[in-house]
Amino acid sequence: MGKPQYHTDIVKSFVNWSLVWGVVAVLVGVIVSFQMVNPDLNYPPYFTFGRLRPIHTNAGIYGWGVGTIFAMFLYMAQRLCKTPLWSLGLAKFQLWLFNITIAASAVTLLLGYSSTLEYHEMEWPIDIMIVVLWVTFSINIIMTIIKRKEEQMYISLWYMMAAIIGIAILFTVNALAVPVSAFKSYSIFAGTNSANVQWWFGHNAVAMALTAPPLAMFYYFLPKTTGVPIYSHRLSIISFWSLIFMYLWTGAHHLLWTPVPDWIQTLAMAFSIMLIAPSWGSVINGYLSMKGQWHQMRDNYLVKFLILGITFYGLQTLQGPMQAIRSFSAFIHYTDWVPGHIHMGTMGWVSLVSVAGIYFLLPRIYGREVYSIPLANLHFWLVVIGQLIWSTSMWIAGVLQAGMWNAMNADGSLTYTFTETMVEMYPYWWIRAIGGIIYLIGILVFIYNVYMTVQKGKEPAPKLLEVEGRA
Amino acid sequence: MWEKKPILLMLMATAAILVGTIVTMVLPFVWVNTEADRIEGVTPYTPLEQEGRDIYMREGCNNCHTQTVRPLVAEVVRYGDYSKSGEFVYDRPFLWGSKRTGPDLARLGGKYPDAWHFQHMENPSSIYPKTNMPAYGWLSNNALKPDKIRRKVEVLGFPFTEEQIAELATKNEMDAIIAYMQKLGNDIPWRQTARTEIVGELRNPFAGADQTTLAAWKPLYQSNCSACHGANMEGGIGPELVGEYYDEETLFRLIYDGIPELGMPAYANLGTERVWQLVNLIKYDQAMGN
Structure with missing residues (x-):
């Protein structure tokens, strides 16, 4: 059987653009981290913390995160289905629309057009663009799957399809609003309903954009990299179905102790704990797939990215449920602990797996060996150290802050004013900003390595192409 | 079998996703923002207040300030009475936030006089010397647009008078955001009900301090x-x-x-x-x- 002619140029473009948006996200993140220690760095009306922070989160999630997901899905779908993309034209349209949408999001957020719904701040015209973008992508992937030459659908394809459906439902419902002008609308949901719908969206955006797709990548790239299959197919089936079933119940753990009905909070708490099982199903499956292959942690830099990535996923999915317990949430919610948690997921889990995917792709889409393995190792250590500084400083800060907020004297009065508790945060915010800079340097090393690979990388060994033929 | 049938897989995945969605997201509509949730005294925003709320959203104040007090001792002592569902029925969308870089604002209304807010927005460090709150004095330079605001309250279905709209022409964005902040959590008389009664004789324990x-x-x-x-x-x-x-x-x-x-x-x-x-x-x- 001849090798199908896969489309690689479109994958290259998505990789490149997701890197551009990734740098924007991290750079804006570093800027806002300095605004938190020095309010004079706010330049109104456009460059204030309140307007820049949504640009950081949305460029990170949609520009870098979803951009990479597009690149990886368009690559993986072709190989797993043993057929070229259903429509290259549609994919090219998707690339343009993707970049226009992200750029328009950044500009409108800077101008103050914000719905304030976290990770969904863009106003209604951008929401429409995002829906069209997602539909375009979905049709292409689904049609490619339908036209596939390989009867059995691999694990990665299940996660892709779940993500396609999940994001479509979540995003559309949460976007429902009545426009009053070109860039202003009012949500159709009010008050407590609005809160409940938003966090049903917010938490499951994490599930469907930052959990299912990276898992799809992990299940594909780990066996590809190590050369041995996933340990247990049955475990991956159980993990998949229980994950996508349980996640949707947990949104209200963001709303513990708020006016949202208690029973919704209790369900969210219970399902969050139960969610440890499917999450760790994938973690354990990953670890056991390394049986007899652990030496590759030393020999193969890609394995390091993937195994550290799934390890941070494991830690994330233990810490998350812990935060979803009422008593712990009472203490830790609203403090700097929570950003520490989120960044372990985004910088640790999602980004490590995504960059592993990109390193894996480079020789296969550009036909060149990765320029420098030592630089890739440097990149690895910089981002891991940067992220650990970032997260641990915020965890310590969060516990301190929570302790001070709750400290009471014998007569029932508060020990500290709010300002006194805030001032204590400054040293930790400085440390966090430094962690962010180290992380940014890591990303720049990565981009230099990618650039040099494209410019000066060696021709790959013929063996690699043979492996590719068996994809 | 489903591993070989994409349409079937997608239908099954949709069903799996919808169960939790329906129970925890759709079903609550039956109980939330209903008559049982209603609190007497909670009123819609005036045109000026609503515009202030929109400015609060535009500036992303929710990135640093929450607007919900939890029923926890230290929190109620610090901020005031805990938040109730019925207080938020006119909020589209909610602005409860998720992070307290600054303090919670759910009970801010009526706490300080307007003059305090003007000074604090103009120069936050004049009140809290080590604060990281950015200055927002520039809001005073921006006039309000009465016609746009009329359209907003019309869409929201809030009652308003022509005098209220006409008055907007004389106000700026700072007036609006302060009017909004003064309404926060102030629709219910929680200060009166929460007021502590001092019992027994008051005796200065530090009498004669040098x-x-x-x-x-x-x-x-x-x-x-x-x-x-x-x-x-x-x-x-x-x-x-x-x-x-x-x-x-x-x-x-x-x-x-x-x-x-x-x-x-x-x-x-x-x-x-x-x-x-x-x-x-x-x-x-x-x-x-x-």
Whole structure:
């Protein structure tokens, strides 16, 4: 059987653009981290913390995160289905629309057009663009799957399809609003309903954009990299179905102790704990797939990215449920602990797996060996150290802050004013900003390595192409 | 079998996703924002307040400030009565936030006089010297657009009068956001109901404290009082403080309970000991104006 002619140029473009948006996200993140220690760095009306922070989160999630997901899905779908993309034209349209949408999001957020719904701040015209973008992508992937030459659908394809459906439902419902002008609308949901719908969206955006797709990548790239299959197919089936079933119940753990009905909070708490099982199903499956292959942690830099990535996923999915317990949430919610948690997921889990995917792709889409393995190792250590500084400083800060907020004297009065508790945060915010800079340097090393690979990388060994033929 | 049938897989995945969605997201519509949730006294926003709310959203204030007080002891003591569902029925969308880089604002309405807010927005560090709150004085330069605001309250279905719309032409964005902040959490009379009753005889535990002792309590005055009453009690947003005007007991009650109608916040959460220290400082310290 001849090798199908896969489309690689479109994958290259998505990789490149997701890197551009990734740098924007991290750079804006570093800027806002300095605004938190020095309010004079706010330049109104456009460059204030309140307007820049949504640009950081949305460029990170949609520009870098979803951009990479597009690149990886368009690559993986072709190989797993043993057929070229259903429509290259549609994919090219998707690339343009993707970049226009992200750029328009950044500009409108800077101008103050914000719905304030976290990770969904863009106003209604951008929401429409995002829906069209997602539909375009979905049709292409689904049609490619339908036209596939390989009867059995691999694990990665299940996660892709779940993500396609999940994001479509979540995003559309949460976007429902009545426009009053070109860039202003009012949500159709009010008050407590609005809160409940938003966090049903917010938490499951994490599930469907930052959990299912990276898992799809992990299940594909780990066996590809190590050369041995996933340990247990049955475990991956159980993990998949229980994950996508349980996640949707947990949104209200963001709303513990708020006016949202208690029973919704209790369900969210219970399902969050139960969610440890499917999450760790994938973690354990990953670890056991390394049986007899652990030496590759030393020999193969890609394995390091993937195994550290799934390890941070494991830690994330233990810490998350812990935060979803009422008593712990009472203490830790609203403090700097929570950003520490989120960044372990985004910088640790999602980004490590995504960059592993990109390193894996480079020789296969550009036909060149990765320029420098030592630089890739440097990149690895910089981002891991940067992220650990970032997260641990915020965890310590969060516990301190929570302790001070709750400290009471014998007569029932508060020990500290709010300002006194805030001032204590400054040293930790400085440390966090430094962690962010180290992380940014890591990303720049990565981009230099990618650039040099494209410019000066060696021709790959013929063996690699043979492996590719068996994809 | 489903591993070979994409349409079937997608249908099954949709079903799996919808179960939790329907139970925890769709079903609550039956109970939330219904008549049972209604609180008398909670009113829609006026055109000015709604515009203030939209400015609050535009500037992303929700990135640093929450607007929901949880029913937890330290939180209620710090901010005020815990939040109730019925208080938010006119909020599209909710603005509860997720991070307290700054304090919660759910009970901010009526806590301080307008003058305090103008000064704080213009120059936050004049009130909290080490704050990281950015200055928002520039909002005063932006006039409001009455026609746009009319359209907004029409879409929201809030009642308004033509006078209210006409009045907007004379206001700026700072007026709007302060009007909004003064409404926050102030629709229910929680300050009156939460007011503590001082029982028993009030006795100054620090009677006869010498000037050195008094001087040691100055930081307490500086972090809680000086923003409004001046570094040396000379007055500012609030009046000049002259110790002789009050007896110890009256002064204690004024600080402990506040004077909500005049914008003097209650300082009960400092505890009796520290309130007494302030009483002694104001009445007897000679270095600070007395």
